[in-house]
Amino acid sequence: MNKKELVDLITGISLMLIAGVILLLPTFKVNDLGFILKTVFGFYALIKLTQFILILKEKDFESLFTFLISLGAFISLFLINLTTKNMVLILMIWMGLMCLIKLKKADFYHDKKNKMWILRLFILFAFLTSGLLTGLNLYYEASVQTIIVGFFFLINGILDIVDPIALYLMENSK
Numbered sequence: 001m002n003k004k005e006l007v008d009l010i011t012g013i014s015l016m017l018i019a020g021v022i023l024l025l026p027t028f029k030v031n032d033l034g035f036i037l038k039t040v041f042g043f044y045a046l047i048k049l050t051q052f053i054l055i056l057k058e059k060d061f062e063s064l065f066t067f068l069i070s071l072g073a074f075i076s077l078f079l080i081n082l083t084t085k086n087m088v089l090i091l092m093i094w095m096g097l098m099c100l101i102k103l104k105k106a107d108f109y110h111d112k113k114n115k116m117w118i119l120r121l122f123i124l125f126a127f128l129t130s131g132l133l134t135g136l137n138l139y140y141e142a143s144v145q146t147i148i149v150g151f152f153f154l155i156n157g158i159l160d161i162v163d164p165i166a167l168y169l170m171e172n173s174k
Helices: 005-028 034-054 061-077 085-109 117-136 144-172
Strands: none
Touching: 005 034, 034 061, 034 085, 034 144, 061 085, 061 144, 085 117, 117 144
């Protein structure tokens, strides 16, 4: 496994661990969705910035763009009134911009005539579906909101580790 794949894998696992912590929060009666989203987007931005710095020589800007979008979502959560409607709006805008990044990555693979573009489109579709379902279901009670957000970021973390694992398997099958 090369350095980029290893960093991508560790990043995805880190995001899954954060989601696991979110899923445990209702057990400890921590159900403040605003606090949870601020924390998640803050850690998400920090992890993606670290990922970009570690793979700077690869000239892959996906993690930089993800950092910028997550930082924007993090900052906007401090600037607005934290109603459920506003938090869903920020989550949907973040998700839409993330879909554009994932679509650009699929296009990158398609331009290189790499079959990974099909997998990246599947990842995009799965991310979009889980994001839309998350946004539509954030109007329940606080503990349910926390679990829904936790599952969304868990799915996102799983989808992030699919790419480096698939690349590794493709390299070793040759």
